[in-house]
Amino acid sequence: MSVKPIILLPDEKILRQVSKPVKQVDTATRSIFDDMLETMYAAPGIGLAAIQIGVAQRLVVLDLSKTGETPKPMFLANPSIVWSSPEESDYEEGCLSIPDFYEMVQRPKEVKVQFQDRNGEAHEIHAAGLLATCLQHEIDHLNGVLFIDHISRLKRARVIKKFQKADKLGRL
Numbered sequence: 569m570s571v572k573p574i575i576l577l578p579d580e581k582i583l584r585q586v587s588k589p590v591k592q593v594d595t596a597t598r599s600i601f602d603d604m605l606e607t608m609y610a611a612p613g614i615g616l617a618a619i620q621i622g623v624a625q626r627l628v629v630l631d632l633s634k635t636g637e638t639p640k641p642m643f644l645a646n647p648s649i650v651w652s653s654p655e656e657s658d659y660e661e662g663c664l665s666i667p668d669f670y671e672m673v674q675r676p677k678e679v680k681v682q683f684q685d686r687n688g689e690a691h692e693i694h695a696a697g698l699l700a701t702c703l704q705h706e707i708d709h710l711n712g713v714l715f716i717d718h719i720s721r722l723k724r725a726r727v728i729k730k731f732q733k734a735d736k737l738g739r740l
């Protein structure tokens with residue numbers, strides 16, 4: 569396991585890639601999962617998609633446990649939303665690839681998600697609340713979509729510009 573560098577805005581060339589399905593969840597997949605989890609914990613964050621460490625595979629890790637609680641890591645290969653509730657909810661989102669930027673995002677309140685776990689076994693979960701939001705945010709990453717795509721065009725242009733400027737000044 570090792571902590572990998574997280575791809576940040578303005579590197580949209582990587583972040584906008586559509587990740588490929590994982591044909592077989594094997595030892596190599598589990599090794600990527602472990603690097604992702606360690607990178608996410610080190611950041612720290614509650615969710616990470618493989619493309620955020622430059623791996624274009626449909627893999628997501630999450631851990632919504634609170635500080636001081638026993639960690640509850642979730643490993644999702646090929647997650648897909650098979651149902652979304654018509655009701656929506658607002659949540660202030662952030663992203664490890666867009667540090668120190670938070671904005672309210674409206675998404676379906678509940679979702680059903682099918683995925684394979686780190687042993688390749690298939691599952692379907694019905695998620696609500698923060699879990700529903702995180703799953704949608706991370707699955708968006710697998711499709712090259714960032715949470716700033718769900719905010720106003722003006723706010724999005726402003727945040728992208730801010731990160732381009734920081735990049736030029738040698739922040740990275």
Ligand code: NI
Nearest residue numbers: 662663664665
């Ligand atoms: Ni994110």
